[in-house]
Amino acid sequence: MIKIVVIDDDCLVTQALATIINSELDLKVAATGHSAQEAITAYSSYRPDVLLLDIRMPQHTGLEATKTILQNDAQAKILLLTTFTDDDYISQALKLGVKGYLIKQNLNAIVPAIRAVANNQSVFGNEIMKKIQPQASQITTYNLSLTPREQEVLTLVAQGLNNKEIAHTIYLSEGTIRNYISQLLDKLQVRDRTQLAIYYYQKLAHT
Template sequence: MKKILLIDDDELITMSLEMIINAEEGFEVIGKGNSGREGVKLYDELQPDLLLMDIRMADMNGLEAAEEILSKHKDAIILFLTTFSDDEYIVKALKLGVRGYLLKQDYKSLPAALHAAMDGQSVFGGAIVDKLPALMNSATEEDSGFDYQSKDISEKEYEVIQLVAEGYSNKEIAQKLFLSEGTVRNYLSTILEKLELRDRTQLAIFYLKN
């Protein structure tokens, strides 16, 4: 049974989420809070398997709470569930290293998202996925300072990473780098293995964070 901690300042939403989660096999809500500060305290006390938290809250917002929790619990699995899809929030959340960012209007996909997060996948709502290429492109226009050589990444592999982060498909990357699609797929597999990542979404997030 996976233990879930809920943090949201709307009591009605918290009650609804608790019903949805407890109805899903393998999950149980073990604690609830209504502020980021309470989220930090309850996380330390309850040690949940996953924290589902809102962002805009009084006392301490979700981003601040997540940063404090992750500073003490490096492997914490945190999902944001919020009404707001602000670019600034999304970028901050990704840089913190949270496992996902969902919108409350997508609540029907929550059970599947919980399972995916516990399986090590990064989870994003449809509206957030649509924003990622533009956010990644914006990040590549700035100097990220990513030391690819320290990760044993070649210059060509780094070019592939940048293009993945900008939202290009394997076919488009092949055309831009004058490679075959098969070679691009091989590069991508090697990159994911070197960086210990699961898929191209995690790779794009890794690039943005670094």
């Protein structure tokens, strides 16, 4: 059972999200809240598998709550929800190390996104990817001593594809993809695929 905490300043949105999530047999909402402080407290109390967190809230934002939570638990899996595709929010979210960033109106994507984040995958909605992907060609400007194939795998990881999907996309075996990802983790000195994605987007933002 995947345990989730849902935080949104709109009570109706919180209730709707909780209803959608609890209708799934493998998902359970352990707690809900409506502020950044409640997010911090609920995460500490319930240690959810996934924290579903709104960005824009009164007094303190979801980004501020995210920063505090990740400082206390670097392994926290946080999926941010927003009605905005503001570039600055996206940049801040990636730099903080969130697992995902979705537009909350895309309700059909929320349950699959929760499952993916619980499985340690990065998830970014189509609206978010449209903000970032136009810069993808700039990956070749990195001075990382990466091979063209490693750069290709890094790009696909950053887009949220799993090993099977990457293997299918570039016609390699899943075992080969695992080897490439291990090489990337070692070369870039990061701990997991989420950090690979964050590294990719941070570098793009500065090119």
